[in-house]
Amino acid sequence: VASDTRDRLIKATGRLLRSHGYAGTGLNQVTAEAKAPRGSMYFHFPGGKEELAAAALDRFADRVTQRLEERLASSSTVADAVAGYFDDVAAVLERRRFADGCAVGTVSLEASPTHDALADATRRALQTWTKLFADALEAEGRSPDEAHGLATVVVAAIEGSLVVAKGQRSVDPVVTIGDTLRPLLQPPNA
């Protein structure tokens, strides 16, 4: 049915954005991977590639938000949740031989400055993740300013860990960054 096609287009685009970025994602490849007729793309996304990519970024961001919420809910401290998330990042990079990653991070660097709809999507994602960590850090007794500062560092460290790991084809930096940041995130009264 039609909505399945839409869904497959969004999922295929998300996968391609994570490994090749926006400029490197071709519409022929999207429709081939989604097993969708070429015409279906413009039926579901009249705005073309940019509208489809923005929808894929929103979908990807929601999935990451859900995983972060699960990690925070199942960990006794934010420090534990962040450490666990760095483990997840390392596992995904190894399993996919560094061809996977964060669609939001890749698009932020190579396309969002020149594409308004993409910038709206990357901004929404980064603000949502930062607020999620900031709220959790405030709940541990930090001031709003301190919580926001640390949350910004956590999101930047996750994105930066993908850069240094993919750029060196090694997960060692991800583990090192997780371990080194841990003391910074210890709850104030622990």
Next chain:
Amino acid sequence: VASDTRDRLIKATGRLLRSHGYAGTGLNQVTAEAKAPRGSMYFHFPGGKEELAAAALDRFADRVTQRLEERLASSSTVADAVAGYFDDVAAVLERRRFADGCAVGTVSLEASPTHDALADATRRALQTWTKLFADALEAEGRSPDEAHGLATVVVAAIEGSLVVAKGQRSVDPVVTIGDTLRPLLQPPNA
């Protein structure tokens, strides 16, 4: 003369990689921006676009290394040098309206996993920068392990700050990250 053309090709490619990434950098655009005849590209870079991009990454990395060395030499602590470098990053992003950035970071995310020559260049750059900070942190009295861990965080935080700033079209996160990391970098005996 010929070496001028080679130089202009490398510089134009570096600029394009920083704003559009590897897939988004077209050879027509490179030769147009370099004011070089199309044939000169294959004369100087018989390996084509990937060889040219690897040379541009090496050139860009050398320039960043030089600036980091200058910052470290003119600052009384590594913490000051890093804070100064975050100020530089924020200034460049504002001046170029987020269209500038780090060629190594962008290519690491969208192209190095699938292009061996690019991965060699991004690895060299990231290892050089990490070692530069690690050596300076060791000179301040940290153990090699601690220095390496903190240096890895600094490089990832710089790269990650570009992601979150460009993705939100705001330099606020760069300033926040610089301020928040500062205590982590204070010399052990200060």
